[in-house]
Amino acid sequence: MRNRMCGPWWENRLNDAGFRLTNPRELVMSILRNTDKHLSAEDVYVKALAVNPSIGLTTVYRSLDLFTQIGVVQRFDFGDGKARYELNRNPLSKGHHHHLVCMRCKSIIDYNDFMQEEVELMKKTEKALSKKHHFKIMHHTIHFYGLCNECQHAEQKMIDY
Amino acid sequence: MRNRMCGPWWENRLNDAGFRLTNPRELVMSILRNTDKHLSAEDVYVKALAVNPSIGLTTVYRSLDLFTQIGVVQRFDFGDGKARYELNRNPLSKGHHHHLVCMRCKSIIDYNDFMQEEVELMKKTEKALSKKHHFKIMHHTIHFYGLCNECQHAEQKMIDY
DNA sequence: TTGATAATGAAAATCATTTTCAATATAATA
């Protein structure tokens, strides 16, 4: 009995795509819903274990991949060797943000200042690029790479001998 | 005898940072200079072997890392499990571009249409973010993720059964 | 030329992610 339209939107999305709603998947989703951090698969796994000690790391990976496939979750690579996952929030919504990535300590700062203008431009660019390159755009990332406050000073010391 | 200011700019950058100019490093750099592709470490290694059959993959990794550290090269993660490297070109210069990444076949399209406006905004945003978050921004990435022309059709078939 | 030390290459080690496969859970149907 598909498409009963009773659960949260992502459950319907799962159903519509022909996937089953399972405990591990609910658990993974609840973890993502209750954080504002950029969790790695391992991070999610550790949190999941606290609730369901029999869950497997493999299942966490598979759930995150699945959610990414159906567009419920967005996967990020910040360059520290492991993927990060975030609930996919609507651009222009409160939760949407972009990232500042410290190249030295790998810390990540979210920002959503100046987003109005940025998002406007992105929408415009998306439209034009879609048409020109026949590319169906699902989402975008904007990352600024550099040095955070602390690392600028640490770096300074290094360069100064 | 440092800072002789005779070689290309990146050689001086190496010197200034206290690193040596070596054959493997020159080779890696020449490979990056002579491509417009997004090469992985392995890709660079294979090309390097053709010139210097005794070069090691490890050295290629180390060279790419080093160049990335000193800002000569930019490292990208498109989400296919291996890092890609590109010569770091000046925004607003001819070579600067952003990326469309196909989530299905992992192909990458470079674009530099509509860049003027985009880069203007990025500069403005960079300035504001630097001030507000005390973050020293070195470079940025803009990736649009979606489906390329071919994969839209392939995907379509899949969904349509 | 030489001496200090930075860089190299081969092999081994790491570590995130994927695959395999037998066991289990799910949802539609009888």
Added chain:
DNA sequence: TATTATATTGAAAATGATTTTCATTATCAA
């Protein structure tokens, strides 16, 4: 509700990119 087909799971093994180790070699300033 019981049945059945099949999607999902978890453990262990496999994979594959990147890093580390360490003995050897190359570079640069004196």
